[in-house]
Amino acid sequence: MNVLTEDDLHLLETARAASEKAYCPHSHFYVGAAVETEIGVFRGCNIENDSYGLSMCAERVAIFTAVSAGAQIFTRLAVSCIDAAEDDSVDSKMPCGACRQVLAQFMPPTALVIIDGAGTFLLAELLPQPFRMNME
Ligand code: THU
Numbered sequence: 001m002n003v004l005t006e007d008d009l010h011l012l013e014t015a016r017a018a019s020e021k022a023y024c025p026h027s028h029f030y031v032g033a034a035v036e037t038e039i040g041v042f043r044g045c046n047i048e049n050d051s052y053g054l055s056m057c058a059e060r061v062a063i064f065t066a067v068s069a070g071a072q073i074f075t076r077l078a079v080s081c082i083d084a085a086e087d088d089s090v091d092s093k094m095p096c097g098a099c100r101q102v103l104a105q106f107m108p109p110t111a112l113v114i115i116d117g118a119g120t121f122l123l124a125e126l127l128p129q130p131f132r133m134n135m136e
Helices: 006-021 058-068 097-106
Strands: 031-037 040-045 074-081 112-115 119-122
Touching: 006 031, 006 040, 006 058, 006 074, 006 112, 031 058, 040 058, 058 074, 058 097, 074 097
Parallel strands: 074 112
Antiparallel strands: 031 040, 031 074, 112 119
C-alpha cells in the first residue's frame, strides 16, 4: 500500500470523523468521505432509508454537498469504511460503482482517491471508462 502524505492523512482523518454521523440502521456499516475543493473540504456519510434503494453512499453525499455549496474544482477525495476490519478483503473498503461514476462527473481522471485500508488511487484506475454524454 502506498504511503500517505500529511495532506492525504488529514483528509482521511476528516473522512473517518464524518463516518460518525452515518445513518445506517439497516447495514450498521458506517462510512465517511471528505472531498477537497477550491472552496474548502466537504464531508459526507452514508444515509440509509427503509426503502433500501433510496440509501445514499458517503462519497456522493460529500460530492453533492460540495456542489450545492458552489464548489467547482475537486482535487482529492478520501473515504473510510470505518467498520471494515483491517484484515477484511480490500473489496469491502472500495467505493461502489455508482459513486465512481459520480466522482468521474466532477473530478479529473488524475484526481487522487484515498481509500482507508486500501491505498491511494487515481480516479482513472478506479473507473477507466466512465459514461459521458456528448454535450455538443
Ligand atoms: N456505502 C458507502 O457509503 N459507500 C460505498 O462506496 C459503499 C457502500 C454504504 C452504503 C450502505 O449504507 C452501506 O455502506 C452498506 O452497503
